[in-house]
Amino acid sequence: xxxxVVTAVPxxxxxxxxxxxxxxxxxxxxxxxxxxxxxxxxxxSGTAEECVPAEDGVPPAAGPAPAAGAPHAVxxxxxxxxxxxxxxxxxxxLTAAALTGQPYGLVVSAGIGGGFPGTAPLGSVxxxxxxxxxxxxxxxxxxxxxxxxxxxxxxxHPPPPDTARRTAETxxxxxxxxxxAPVLTVSTVTGDETRAAELAARHPGAGAxxxxxxGVAEAAAAHGLPVLEIRxxxxxxxxxxxxxxxxxxxxxxxxxTFAVLTRPGPATAFRxxxxxxxxxxxxxxxxxxxxxxxxxxxxxxxxADRSGAAGKEQPMNGTEPTARTSRDGxxxxxxxxxxATPGARRPTAAAAPTAxxxxxxxPGGRPLRIAYSPCPNDTxxxxxxxxxxxxxxxxxxxxxxxxxxxxxxxxxxxxxxxxAGERDGAGTDTGSGSDPRLGxxxxxxxxxxxxxxxxxxxxxxxxxxxxGALGRGCGPLVxxxxxxxxxxxxxxxxxxxxxxxxxxxxxxxxxxxEVPDGVGEIVVLPFHEIMPxxxxxxxxxxxxxxxxxxxxxxxxxxxxxxxxxxxxNTTGLPIPLGAIVAKRSLGDRxxxxxxxxxxTSVRMAWDDPEASRPYVLEHAQEMDPAVADQHIGLYxxxxxxxxxxxxxAAVRGLLTRAAAEGLVPPLGPHALAFPGx
Numbered sequence: 001x002x003x004x005v006v007t008a009v010p011x012x013x014x015x016x017x018x019x020x021x022x023x024x025x026x027x028x029x030x031x032x033x034x035x036x037x038x039x040x041x042x043x044x045s046g047t048a049e050e051c052v053p054a055e056d057g058v059p060p061a062a063g064p065a066p067a068a069g070a071p072h073a074v075x076x077x078x079x080x081x082x083x084x085x086x087x088x089x090x091x092x093x094l095t096a097a098a099l100t101g102q103p104y105g106l107v108v109s110a111g112i113g114g115g116f117p118g119t120a121p122l123g124s125v126x127x128x129x130x131x132x133x134x135x136x137x138x139x140x141x142x143x144x145x146x147x148x149x150x151x152x153x154x155x156x157h158p159p160p161p162d163t164a165r166r167t168a169e170t171x172x173x174x175x176x177x178x179x180x181a182p183v184l185t186v187s188t189v190t191g192d193e194t195r196a197a198e199l200a201a202r203h204p205g206a207g208a209x210x211x212x213x214x215g216v217a218e219a220a221a222a223h224g225l226p227v228l229e230i231r232x233x234x235x236x237x238x239x240x241x242x243x244x245x246x247x248x249x250x251x252x253x254x255x256x257t258f259a260v261l262t263r264p265g266p267a268t269a270f271r272x273x274x275x276x277x278x279x280x281x282x283x284x285x286x287x288x289x290x291x292x293x294x295x296x297x298x299x300x301x302x303x304a305d306r307s308g309a310a311g312k313e314q315p316m317n318g319t320e321p322t323a324r325t326s327r328d329g330x331x332x333x334x335x336x337x338x339x340a341t342p343g344a345r346r347p348t349a350a351a352a353p354t355a356x357x358x359x360x361x362x363p364g365g366r367p368l369r370i371a372y373s374p375c376p377n378d379t380x381x382x383x384x385x386x387x388x389x390x391x392x393x394x395x396x397x398x399x400x401x402x403x404x405x406x407x408x409x410x411x412x413x414x415x416x417x418x419x420a421g422e423r424d425g426a427g428t429d430t431g432s433g434s435d436p437r438l439g440x441x442x443x444x445x446x447x448x449x450x451x452x453x454x455x456x457x458x459x460x461x462x463x464x465x466x467x468g469a470l471g472r473g474c475g476p477l478v479x480x481x482x483x484x485x486x487x488x489x490x491x492x493x494x495x496x497x498x499x500x501x502x503x504x505x506x507x508x509x510x511x512x513x514e515v516p517d518g519v520g521e522i523v524v525l526p527f528h529e530i531m532p533x534x535x536x537x538x539x540x541x542x543x544x545x546x547x548x549x550x551x552x553x554x555x556x557x558x559x560x561x562x563x564x565x566x567x568x569n570t571t572g573l574p575i576p577l578g579a580i581v582a583k584r585s586l587g588d589r590x591x592x593x594x595x596x597x598x599x600t601s602v603r604m605a606w607d608d609p610e611a612s613r614p615y616v617l618e619h620a621q622e623m624d625p626a627v628a629d630q631h632i633g634l635y636x637x638x639x640x641x642x643x644x645x646x647x648x649a650a651v652r653g654l655l656t657r658a659a660a661e662g663l664v665p666p667l668g669p670h671a672l673a674f675p676g677x
Contacts, residue, residue: 006093458668525542543563
């Protein structure tokens with residue numbers, strides 16, 4: 001049997017594939033399958049025949065039945081964020097498979113999501129006993145009416161009950177904390193207590209909230225196929241508290257989940273038993289058409305102590321971290337990959353393998369893993385390297401994620417490194433640079449991060465002397481809906497893109513000098529949401545970065561203050577924004593090779609700027625080519641090619657001042673030194 005696993009973003013797909021690899025045995029080949037407009041990957045070949053076209057409309061003959069315990073063939077699709085994208089992507093994959101004469105036998109919606117407190121704690125797993133379209137319907141004076149009550153279709157798809165139950169029991173038996181409960185599909189992620197309470201009241205015992213399950217189930221039902229939904233919990237459903245988000249842990253739990261479901265043992269939805277079939281154990285159930293009631297509206301929890309939980313819990317300060325990702329791997333802002341929230345160019349931290357360079361990236365033969373933002377300056381800088389155009393440079397696989405995500409990944413890795421060293425009684429571990437439980441999904445060798453996060457990560461990562469963003473006249477702006485003065489922000493609500501960023505450090509240093517008694521509430525929002533929030537009065541002011549510097553007037557907003565201008569006037573130094581770091585565990589020689597690769601990639605971009613243009617515009621949040629050019633011109637400069645004395649002075653100056661204000665830990669005297677420099 002072939003199984004199709006559908007995720008919203010490539011980051012979730014990578015987590016699933018990592019689990020399949022662990023369950024089947026490391027080294028199982030993964031290859032991309034042709035499906036225009038989507039990223040569809042096959043893990044191994046399982047027991048299914050290759051997907052070959054039918055001849056004269058006659059499907060190929062079925063092969064022998066799989067042996068007991070044999071793994072099913074599993075394809076993993078990144079379909080996009082939200083129920084519509086999920087339905088379209090799933091339908092495309094199912095139709096393509098059916099036309100080849102090798103249809104799927106089971107569809108699984110998988111990813112991370114919000115958990116309802118009391119049912120699904122952070123890091124736990126929710127197996128759906130009902131897939132519910134929670135906001136598909138109409139609001140009336142008497143309350144919400146689901147679409148089936150209006151006489152249009154259905155609002156619930158029940159997964160095969162025995163399969164869902166066995167899946168939950170298998171996971172619980174492996175030590176995971178599991179709830180067998182309804183999973184709600186929403187088009188708008190819950191962000192306040194009122195909405196959370198309303199959903200909980202309408203759907204008693206609900207386990208999780210996500211954005212794709214019902215869309216996947218609709219497509220599966222159209223093909224007469226059974227469907228499951230599996231979610232790992234990254235955040236509580238309720239008020240948006242980014243400090244409580246645990247996206248890396250949830251992705252690691254997703255990997256753990258699929259490793260358990262595919263490892264040798266009793267039959268599961270992913271491994272054949274003595275009589276395997278799409279509806280094995282469920283009376284041959286196929287399809288979920290009709291207005292079937294939810295299978296178990298109250299929670300049936302199957303719990304056990306969660307062993308091997310992923311890493312030390314580290315606030316991602318933003319992740320979306322926030323990484324939202326579109327089908328082509330573009331991510332941005334602080335996207336709720338936690339809830340797979342849609343974004344202007346979506347997070348999520350999407351892992352999209354690029355063309356390999358001329359040699360293996362690591363001694364083990366795998367490409368180096370690099371994560372940088374989809375902003376024009378980063379795609380311009382890394383175009384040549386990521387496309388294998390830099391002679392002799394190590395091969396790289398690219399993850400697109402905004403700096404909130406990469407900051408969180410770097411902190412998470414560094415914390416795991418310190419914990420490993422403490423467990424070994426040897427202080428900080430600089431050998432691996434990461435917690436071994438992270439797996440390949442989160443284990444990046446090279447990251448674009450904020451300079452503000454360096455004090456927390458420099459024991460595990462080295463600052464490369466090139467590739468980053470420093471400059472003059474390029475600082476963050478504080479915007480308001482009407483002209484005003486700095487003092488007007490006293491006690492007011494200010495939206496920021498992250499609390500672990502250079503922009504926020506510059507804002508704090510400015511506010512300490514210019515706003516009597518300080519601002520009021522700090523609200524963390526994905527940066528593409530900040531200007532609309534200021535315009536609409538949801539916040540009193542917003543701290544903006546990136547190309548918003550060029551577009552804020554389009555929103556009718558006013559620049560209250562320029563953080564970069566304040567910094568330059570008070571220090572005379574350039575503004576340090578984004579840095580490139582690489583794992584110290586790679587060794588001094590490899591670190592120097594990486595720096596050379598970055599410098600060469602920058603020079604190649606300058607020598608032929610048109611070569612990178614399609615790549616830049618494909619991933620730019622602001623698609624106007626003129627704005628992208630302004631962005632590159634502002635942020636890619638002499639400091640990108642080499643930090644130099646002035647660049648290092650700017651970084652030391654920022655972090656020293658921030659440490660004096662108690663905003664960051666103090667740096668050691670040689671923390672910024674590059675090996676061999």
